[in-house]
Amino acid sequence: MMHLxxxxxxxxxxxxxxxxxxxxxxxxxxxxxxxxxxxxxRAGFDYMMFEDGSFVPDSYGSNHDWWLAAARSVPKQDPxxxxxxxxxxxxxxxxxxxxxxxxxxxxxxARTAATIDHLTDGRFGLNLVTSHNVRTAQNFGHDTLxxxxxxxxxxxxxxxxxxxxxxxxxxxxxxxxxxxxVFADGxxxxxxxxxxxxxxxxxxxxxxxxxxxRPALCQAGGxxxxxxxxxxxxxxxxxxxxxxxxxxxxxxxxxxHMIAAGRDPKECKVLFIITPVLGETDGExxxxxxxxxxxxxxxxEQNLASLSYATGQDFAKYDLDAPFPDIETNATQSSLxxxxxxxxxxxxxxxxxxxxxxxxxxxxxxxxxxxQMDEIMQEAGGDGFLISGSLHRRYVAExxxxxxxxxxxxxxxxxxxSGSTLRENLLEF
Amino acid sequence: xxxKMFHLxxxxxxxxxxxxxxxxxxxxxxxxxxxxxxxIDLARSIERGGFDFLMMEDSVQIPNAYQGSSEYYLRxxxxxxxxxPAVLAGILSQFTEKLGIVATLTTTFYHPFxxxxxxxxxxxxxxxxxxWNIVTGSSTYAAKNFGFxxxxxxxxxxxxDEFVELACKLWDSWEPDAVLADVEKGVYADHTKVHTxxxxxxxxxxxxxxxxxxxxxxRPVFLQAGxxxxxxxxxxxxVEAIIAxxxxxxxxxxxxxxxxxRAxxxxxxxxxxxxxxLVSPVFGETDDEAEEKLxxxxxxxxxxxxxxxxxxxxxxxxDLSQFPLDEPLPDDLISNGHRSSFANFKGDGTQTLRERxxxxxxxxxxxxxxxxxxxxxQMDEIMQEVGGDGFLIVGTPMHRRYVAExxxxxxxxxxxxxxxxxxxSxxxLRDNLLAF
Numbered sequence: 001m002m003h004l005x006x007x008x009x010x011x012x013x014x015x016x017x018x019x020x021x022x023x024x025x026x027x028x029x030x031x032x033x034x035x036x037x038x039x040x041x042r043a044g045f046d047y048m049m050f051e052d053g054s055f056v057p058d059s060y061g062s063n064h065d066w067w068l069a070a071a072r073s074v075p076k077q078d079p080x081x082x083x084x085x086x087x088x089x090x091x092x093x094x095x096x097x098x099x100x101x102x103x104x105x106x107x108x109x110a111r112t113a114a115t116i117d118h119l120t121d122g123r124f125g126l127n128l129v130t131s132h133n134v135r136t137a138q139n140f141g142h143d144t145l146x147x148x149x150x151x152x153x154x155x156x157x158x159x160x161x162x163x164x165x166x167x168x169x170x171x172x173x174x175x176x177x178x179x180x181x182v183f184a185d186g187x188x189x190x191x192x193x194x195x196x197x198x199x200x201x202x203x204x205x206x207x208x209x210x211x212x213x214r215p216a217l218c219q220a221g222g223x224x225x226x227x228x229x230x231x232x233x234x235x236x237x238x239x240x241x242x243x244x245x246x247x248x249x250x251x252x253x254x255x256x257h258m259i260a261a262g263r264d265p266k267e268c269k270v271l272f273i274i275t276p277v278l279g280e281t282d283g284e285x286x287x288x289x290x291x292x293x294x295x296x297x298x299x300x301e302q303n304l305a306s307l308s309y310a311t312g313q314d315f316a317k318y319d320l321d322a323p324f325p326d327i328e329t330n331a332t333q334s335s336l337x338x339x340x341x342x343x344x345x346x347x348x349x350x351x352x353x354x355x356x357x358x359x360x361x362x363x364x365x366x367x368x369x370x371x372q373m374d375e376i377m378q379e380a381g382g383d384g385f386l387i388s389g390s391l392h393r394r395y396v397a398e399x400x401x402x403x404x405x406x407x408x409x410x411x412x413x414x415x416x417x418s419g420s421t422l423r424e425n426l427l428e429f
Numbered sequence: 430x431x432x433k434m435f436h437l438x439x440x441x442x443x444x445x446x447x448x449x450x451x452x453x454x455x456x457x458x459x460x461x462x463x464x465x466x467x468x469i470d471l472a473r474s475i476e477r478g479g480f481d482f483l484m485m486e487d488s489v490q491i492p493n494a495y496q497g498s499s500e501y502y503l504r505x506x507x508x509x510x511x512x513x514p515a516v517l518a519g520i521l522s523q524f525t526e527k528l529g530i531v532a533t534l535t536t537t538f539y540h541p542f543x544x545x546x547x548x549x550x551x552x553x554x555x556x557x558x559x560x561w562n563i564v565t566g567s568s569t570y571a572a573k574n575f576g577f578x579x580x581x582x583x584x585x586x587x588x589x590d591e592f593v594e595l596a597c598k599l600w601d602s603w604e605p606d607a608v609l610a611d612v613e614k615g616v617y618a619d620h621t622k623v624h625t626x627x628x629x630x631x632x633x634x635x636x637x638x639x640x641x642x643x644x645x646x647x648r649p650v651f652l653q654a655g656x657x658x659x660x661x662x663x664x665x666x667x668v669e670a671i672i673a674x675x676x677x678x679x680x681x682x683x684x685x686x687x688x689x690x691r692a693x694x695x696x697x698x699x700x701x702x703x704x705x706x707l708v709s710p711v712f713g714e715t716d717d718e719a720e721e722k723l724x725x726x727x728x729x730x731x732x733x734x735x736x737x738x739x740x741x742x743x744x745x746x747x748d749l750s751q752f753p754l755d756e757p758l759p760d761d762l763i764s765n766g767h768r769s770s771f772a773n774f775k776g777d778g779t780q781t782l783r784e785r786x787x788x789x790x791x792x793x794x795x796x797x798x799x800x801x802x803x804x805x806x807q808m809d810e811i812m813q814e815v816g817g818d819g820f821l822i823v824g825t826p827m828h829r830r831y832v833a834e835x836x837x838x839x840x841x842x843x844x845x846x847x848x849x850x851x852x853x854s855x856x857x858l859r860d861n862l863l864a865f
Contacts, residue, residue, distance in 0.1 A: 018714060018801055021837025022477055035470065039829070042457055042466075280453055280725070284718055291714070366453060393474070393837050397830035401456025 001429040002377050002412055003269050003384030004045045004404075006036070007238065009052060010079045012071035013391035020392055028077055030085045032391075037086045039396050041093040043404025044414040046425050048086070049127055049218060049238060049386065050079035052098035055135035060308035061316045066301065073309060080112060087120035094422030095120065096218045096236075098127040101155040103140040107201050109158075110165040113215040114207050122211030122421030125235065127218040130155050130226075132331035133312060148330050152225035157196045159217070159233050164192045166214045168204030184208070216422045222334030231257030235426050236269045238386050242338070243360060247272055247380035269383035269426055272376075276362035276369045276387070278398045289363045303352035310335040320349040366402035370410055377412075431846055432812035434865045436819030437480045438705055439471070439835075440672065441827065444486040444533070446511035449826035458828065463512060465520045471832055472521045472528055478836030479849045481861055482529030483521065484562055484652060484672070484821065485514035489538065490570040494742035496750045501739040508743055515547055522555035529858030531560030531652055536592040537585055538566060538575050542635050544592075545599035548649040549641045557645030557857040562652040563668065565589045567766035569746045579746075582768050586659035591630045593651075593667050598626050600648040602638030618642070650859045656769040665691030669862055670703040672821055674770075676794055681706055681815045703818035703862060710797035710804045710822070712834040719799045737786045745771045754783040801838035805846055812848070 013032065015023040026032050037048060056074045058064040067074050079097040086095060097116075099109050109126065116124040130151035131137065137145045146154065173188035192203035219230035220238045230237045231254050241250050250272075255265040277292065279285030296303070304315040312331040324343035329336045343351040360376055362369045373385060389395050407413040419425040448467065450459035461467065472483050491509040492502040502509050514532040521530050532551070534544050544561070552559040565585035566572065572579035580588065607622035626637035653664040654672035664671045665688055675684040689699035711726070713719030730737070734754070742749045745764035752758055757778045764771035774789050795811055797804050808820065824831045843849045855861045 019833065019838045021833075021841060023837075026477075031473070035473075038466070038470075042461075280722060284721070287718065288714060393833035394830055397454060397456075397828070397833050401458075401829055402454045405456050 001414065002373070002382075002407075003236075003271060003426065003429075004040075004043070004407075004413060005047045005049050005236075005238070005271050005384070005386040006040055006045060006399075007049050007051065007273060007386045007388040008036075008391055009073075009076055010050055010082055011073065011076040014395075015071060017390070017392070019394040023392060028075070030082060032393075033082060033086055034089045035393060036391065036396050037090050037093055037095075039400035040404075041090050043400040044408065044416070045093055045400075045404075046384075046414075047094035047096055047125070047236075047422060049096040050082070050098060051127070051220075052076065052079055052100075052129075053131075053133065053136065054100070054103070054139055055133050057133070057309055058135065059133075059312050059314055060301075060305035062314045066305055070302070070305075072302070072305060080116065083116055083124060084119040087123060092123070092417035092425070094123040094125060094216065094425065096125040096127045096216070098129055100129050100131040100136065101158040102131045102146060102151055103136065106158050106161040106199050107165060107203075107205075110162040111205055111207060113162075114166065114205060114210040117210035117212050117215045118207070122423075124212070125216030125218055125422055127220065128155060128159065128229075128234070129220065132310075134330075145330055148223065148333060149225050152221075152223075152229050154198045155229055156232075157198050161192075161194050161196065161199050161201055163214060164194055165201065165203055165205045166209070168192060169209040171209055171213070174208050212421050212423050216426065221332075223332075226334065227253060228257055230254065231263070231268065232261040234268060235423055236271060236383075238271050238273060239382075240273045240335075242342075244376055244379045247360075247376070247382055251380060251382045267427065271384045271386040272360075272380070272382055273386045273388050274360060274362055274373075275389045276373075276399070276403060278364070278366055278369060278402055280365065282364040282368055285363045285365065285368075289361075297353040300349070300352055304348075307339065307352070310339075315348070318348055320352075321347050324348050324351050366398070366406035367409075369403055370406035370412065373407065374410060374412055430813070432809050432848060433817065434848060434850070435812050435817060436670075436703055436705060436862065436865075437475075437478075437840075437843075437849055438482045438484055438529075438531075438670070438819070438821045439475050439480055440707060440821040440823045441468075441471075441483065441485045441514075442823045442825040443508065443827070444488065444511050445514045445517050446508065447506035449828035450506060452826060452828070454828045454830040455826070456828065458826075463510075465517060467827075467829070468517055468521060469524045470829060471827070472525050472530070474832050474836040476525050476528040478840035479844065479851060480528065480822075480836075480840075481819075481850075482531050482558075482560060482650075482670075482858060484531035484560070485517065485533060486562070487511065487514050487533040487535070487564075488568060488571060489535065489566075490568050490574055492568070492739075492743040493570050494568075494746055494748050495739035497748055501735065502743065505736070505739075507736075507739065515551065518551055518559065519554055522551070522558060525558075527558070527853035527856070527861070529558045529560055529650065529861065530555060531562050531650070533562040533564055535564050535566040535571070536589040537572065537580065539592075540635075541592050541595040541633055542599060542637075542639070545596045545639055546641060548596075549600065549639060549644045552644030552646050552649055553641070557859075559644075559646070560650035560652055560670075560858055562654065562672075563589065563593065563663070564654065567744070567746065567764075569765070579765060582657070582765050583659055586655075586657075586663060588632045589663060590666075591632050593663070595626075595628050595630060595633050595635055597648060598628060599635065599637055599639045600643075602626060603643045605643055605647075608642050646857050646859055650862060656773075660769070661688060661691055664688065665697070665702065666695045668702060669859060670705055672707060673704050674707045674794055678795060678811055678814050681794055681811070685816060685818070701863060705819045705821045706794050706815075707823050708794060708797050708808075708820050709824065710808075710835070710839065712799070712801060712804065712838055714800065716799040716803050719803075723798045731787055734783070734786065737789075741774065741786060741789070745774075747771075749782065749786075752782055755781045758782055758785070801834070801842040804839055805842035805848070808843065809846055809848060 012027045014020040057067045083095045170188035194201045217234040218236045219234040258265045277289040308315045310332045311329045318325045447462045449455035491499045518530045518532045604622035651668040652670045653668040685704040692699045711723040738749045746766040
């Protein structure tokens, strides 16, 4: 059995492509996401994970023009208010929304998360990021980002404080004694008087203990510090890695870190990001994948911009026909390390027009792809996959009603939800 | 040069029945076809895609024509099981705002009072977005479920005519200003404006009045699909949209002209009756991909002679398994069911049953195949030649991927050409249908 999730942002989705529908105007309304959530729930997905960022990118080209023209990573809305709306239209699927530990006060995050956990009946989780873009820092009044490893030390303390806040109400603190007129028992609600290196908070939280007690936690950072943080704290890790070997190594490393942190490795599910290409025949899917590869190879600007996004460096400045530039970053270190590895011996042009940045090839009919996913899971030993693809209803239908049904026929995905909370469902198998 | 703006409807070809259930993109169709979710998604999608209405076909029997048995139909979930679309219509109206919702109700099996009251109720709860697809029924087995033998074809139409006449009188039994709702005086309705009919017809009688108030549209929008002379006359006399399936552009044009001529004979403005052609466009990301998909589909269909025979047997209420495949059908064989379509199917006797069944396996009036942009151009061209008024998309088997191809691929492509609405200018289905 494998867990499935869908990776997306609350941003402009497909908007000027063949199957975009009204994507240009409906991306900021709930209906599209309601439709997606219901479809994924039908297919037995564990969760939707909303990535987020609080800045207008301007790394590529050293201004925001390209980004705004392409609607790439901007505009982007806050996923937190969307989650309860999606929960109202679903019963079982869980939702992760991203908050940044660097700029979100822990008390605020703990309270918002507890509130949404109540509103969703225990189907909410936080995806924790430390922020990698200097513009985010500047939007929150800082001149520059905190140093990469420092951000993770802060994150450690941040989540430690949140956990303490979530525990400020005992499970039996709400008494609801109507006759004696006692709603909550004061002796079971405690301040924490937390005073750390970066944060302090008196507590207690001013809402009751939520259905999951502690909302589920997710993490995506692939750097050494990021992985250690994830292994120590979270219920699910989403991983963007290339090839089955690296997938296997990734899961093993998480397992080792978890054992070192005194956790049962089964308590954290590692889901690998994939973008399956489906067709009614294997040939049709392969043609489609080939067209996609060609389009990607031709999209030099877009690929340079993606590099800029991940590294914070302006790739418009570099000579396309010189070797991949030797740069350092305070942004996404694992991504830059991967780019450098894949670009070895290549010019920048060769690198951005080559097909190097996908985790594994999953191309074919729904049944073919289900078989491929089965094999990968057997080899890599991971816990499942996170779909990340062009968000329009045709692709969602292909995944939910084509692939989802094929995986279920093979007994590889859930046929219903046994737990009532997101964490229970994650821990079910 | 492009065609005038035209109308789109969605023809739910298998009614509130089992849609895609064991094919590639069927999802959970096998187990949840009887729940409203899939239809809610369909209705909301086509509303987004600028469709005027969703029209739900219906039939009320387990087919038994082919080999005198229900075996084929039940094994393949063909035309059975099927639930009551009027119930679904009410639900769908609560999940949409402007889309018209058309349910099929068979005159032969209802009393006019029941239909008048049901449609009036649905028109109220949908805020004026209900249509009635008027059918007379065609299946012997359906009639037997109601305890009688199916009346002969022409008689059914004569009955239908009186049925609709009576229903209209019932809808008019309350004057538009009969409801006062005067809270202060304590007068809800003015009884002098609510009239009994004491209708005595050849087939039906009813005292009246209807025991519900006038609905937003007064009476539902009428649709009709019959291609026989009687069917066309009934359509020309009463209906606002006609579901047409003539093969090829020439016949499409002739059909429309015929209907418009009949409408004028009944004293109607021909622009108040929209002739909408059944089509099943096939889409791909490239034209080649779409053509290959269509070819695969045709091959699959044509290699399933049993399925073709069973389907045609059901439509005609004739067991076609009793006739040799490689001889023409007997000259004197006529259907008391879908009369005109069966005559058309049988041909002039020069071709064998096998040849006819293969020639007729394509349900489409025209070839619509390619990328959304290609299909939009094809539809544009056809409408220019035919003169109007629009298309009914038949997606069988219906699944969400196909719906997305139409509403999120084709609709934007048609909109870019200015061929379909980008919003609804009116609240009532009738007003939207007659808006252009």
